[in-house]
Amino acid sequence: MIIFRKLSEVKEKLRHPAVTIGNFDGVHLGHREIFRRLTGKARAQGGVSVVITFTPHPMQVVSPGTGVKLITTTTEKEALIAAAGIDYLLEIPFDWNFASIPATQFVEEILVGTIGMESLVIGYDYAFGRGREGDVNLLRALGERYGYTVDLLEPISNGTTIYSSTAVRNMVGAGDVKGVLSVLGRHYAVTGTVIHGDQRGRVLGFPTANLCVQKDLLPAAGVYAVKAAVGHDHFDGACNIGTNPTFDGHRLSLEVFLFDFDGDLYGREVTITFIERLRGEMRFPNIDALKEAIARDVARCRAILGAPESSAGQADPGRDLSGRQGE
Structure with missing residues (x-):
């Protein structure tokens, strides 16, 4: 072209x-x-x-x-x-x-x-x-x-929704990343660069990459099963979008935990493809409750994505993984 x-x-x-x-x-x-x-x-x-x-x-x-x-x-x-x-x-x-x-x-x-x-x-x-x-x-x-x-x-639809950019924006904005496939024709994706975050990975046992993304349109706050591309490599993962209310956060962030990844992502470009939303953003009473919820979320993401269980989803909270995926 x-x-x-x-x-x-x-x-x-x-x-x-x-x-x-x-x-x-x-x-x-x-x-x-x-x-x-x-x-x-x-x-x-x-x-x-x-x-x-x-x-x-x-x-x-x-x-x-x-x-x-x-x-x-x-x-x-x-x-x-x-x-x-x-x-x-x-x-x-x-x-x-x-x-x-x-x-x-x-x-x-x-x-x-x-x-x-x-x-x-x-x-x-x-x-x-x-x-x-x-x-x-x-x-x-x-x-x-x-x-x-x-x-x-004439208007073209999937039987319930007329194909339009407005419909796509509304569905993504509401977190309906699974349903938007029928209008967009592909899964919604964002690309970002891994930056330093709040370094909570070592505490929670699930090191995440914090992304500075190139788009204003992000899915609604919550937890998502995702696919991730890092260069030519592809991974399944769990993504969280939100302000981290359990830690009294106020800044919106996008973090992704890549299953079975071992390496340094800081400064690298990652493309996240959203497959399905698990739940909305929640505030937990303490860190232990949050860790248990993350473990459940990761298990559900693995089931949705068809990824096998592995030790990556059961990381040792005492192990310093903060420099691996990015946080």
Whole structure:
């Protein structure tokens, strides 16, 4: 896939392009259906498929107070769009000047004049341009003038939930990491760098890696069964998101205990894939009660993930493991 990160990089009109436009945050199953239709359209007209998106997300510019939490980073979104077989990705820098461009001007100067669009595929709820005036009616009217076709996809769902980025955000935010698979099309994941935490691993007997993550969207506070990738190595694990109320904590943290891992993780990048939520965050009366709960959580995670029992889940509380996984 060829990526253009600004309009000036498009030096000439593309070959019989089929185009779609959107934010495509999350690249969920609805987006992937749009891409499937797009690539099919491109093949039918002997041309190329083109995805046009914006960076940063327009809501972060025009309505920053809404606090939209993105499902995917730019790098993740690029990789997912490439995996859908798209030929070209145009990432248009979005600011207030661009937001003020009328939809008709966007079509005439960019879609037709720069890209050479011959067909357009859009989702049922998409609109663009100043005041979101670029709806399907305007696009079809302009298509008659400039000779491109417009395909509108009706809402796509799993029978209960319409595929949308909002639905994904709501489900992840509520901790429904198992249910979101049916909308997102994959398990939700975050990537972070292992940093120094509060060094409680030696006390609790389950050393954890404390992650500084790249995303604002985290699952609800609680305990999760997870898969973890460290470089080319993969591990099962148990993850806790929360403020550590048993220790009167206030700062939100994400910590993961990797089963059967032995090594130093400080400074390394770890990707956590959330499989299932076990429970919400709890405050325990003392450290012994917390240790017993963690042991139960680890056993349940092993059962969910199909990992065999091992001594890693029964670490000696007296053993200094704080420098191993990160905490």
